[in-house]
Amino acid sequence: MxxxxxxxxxxxxxxxxxxxxxxxxxxxxxxxxxxARNPDxxxxxxxxxxxxxxxxxxxxxx
Ligand SMILES: NC(=O)c1ccc[n+]([C@@H]2O[C@H](COP(=O)([O-])OP(=O)(O)OC[C@H]3O[C@@H](n4cnc5c(N)ncnc54)[C@H](OP(=O)(O)O)[C@@H]3O)[C@@H](O)[C@H]2O)c1
Numbered sequence: 756m757x758x759x760x761x762x763x764x765x766x767x768x769x770x771x772x773x774x775x776x777x778x779x780x781x782x783x784x785x786x787x788x789x790x791a792r793n794p795d796x797x798x799x800x801x802x803x804x805x806x807x808x809x810x811x812x813x814x815x816x817x
Pocket of ligand 1 (some may be wrong): 766767768769770771772775791793794807808809810
């Protein structure tokens with residue numbers, strides 16, 4: 756599946772299921788925003804790390 760026209764946001768992308776999903780989406784050409792509470796922990800070449808805590812009510816526009 757070619758996802759080169761798709762942009763996705765993956766939460767918990769620094770490890771586990773989220774990281775595996777983000778890696779697969781990247782391999783299919785998607786633009787991937789990789790959400791993590793600590794974006795320095797995102798080790799996914801090509802992904803765009805962003806700070807994201809799903810329990811926080813504050814947010815920053817991309
Ligand atoms: N693994 C499975 O087979 C499986 C099967 C069915 C359902 N699930 C569900 O899928 C989810 C992920 O599973 P997993 O095995 O990948 O777990 P995991 O390895 O423990 O990873 C959890 C992820 O969630 C992030 N996270 C935790 N609290 C967060 C918050 N407040 N805001 C943003 N991110 C937060 C963690 O980031 P930090 O590093 O910052 O903590 C981490 O990236 C869980 O809800 C699990 O119940 C998993």
